[in-house]
Amino acid sequence: MPLAANYTFTTPCANVAGPIDIWVSTGSNGIYEQLGRSINGVQVADNPFIVPVHSDTNGGEQGPPVDYQFLGKQGFLSCEMAQYNESIMDKVRARIPVNSLNAGNAAVTFSAGMLLGCAGAFFRVILYSPNWKRRYLGCIPIEPMQFNVGVIHSRHSIAFICNAVNGVVYDSTVAAVE
Numbered sequence: 477m478p479l480a481a482n483y484t485f486t487t488p489c490a491n492v493a494g495p496i497d498i499w500v501s502t503g504s505n506g507i508y509e510q511l512g513r514s515i516n517g518v519q520v521a522d523n524p525f526i527v528p529v530h531s532d533t534n535g536g537e538q539g540p541p542v543d544y545q546f547l548g549k550q551g552f553l554s555c556e557m558a559q560y561n562e563s564i565m566d567k568v569r570a571r572i573p574v575n576s577l578n579a580g581n582a583a584v585t586f587s588a589g590m591l592l593g594c595a596g597a598f599f600r601v602i603l604y605s606p607n608w609k610r611r612y613l614g615c616i617p618i619e620p621m622q623f624n625v626g627v628i629h630s631r632h633s634i635a636f637i638c639n640a641v642n643g644v645v646y647d648s649t650v651a652a653v654e
């Protein structure tokens with residue numbers, strides 16, 4: 477059966493962002509500093525939070541949902557780097573972000589039970605390539621930051637969970653950061 481006349485056929489092409497540079501808000505007054513360049517790109521996930529809405533229309537909670545409710549979303553970034561700036565990586569390891577809640581470029585004192593976002597312990601992260609760019613606003617390093625040392629070049633892995641700031645997880649209106 478032929479498709480309707482209102483379809484436009486295009487040939488899909490591969491998408492290549494190019495080398496991805498990772499920039500973090502660790503400089504004075506929140507200035508971005510280049511953390512490094514990824515190996516094999518950055519893994520990016522946009523995770524929606526969606527819950528089912530049940531009703532007696534479909535048998536209550538035992539039946540299928542009548543709708544789904546969107547509760548927001550969160551980003552997740554992870555990558556490995558061989559080219560990175562050790563002094564900037566030390567700031568990320570120490571969790572010294574510079575943002576509107578932590579303008580003094582001082583280390584946040586961590587204690588059990590503290591709320592990281594409320595304490596200003598989040599970064600802004602830019603993923604930058606000439607062909608693809610995104611700025612994530614509320615990023616917290618959440619996994620162990622792993623690296624090797626020895627006679628082989630060091631490789632460092634890092635992952636951020638990215639929460640919304642004023643309802644925005646990321647935007648693509650990034651000016652050149654070079």
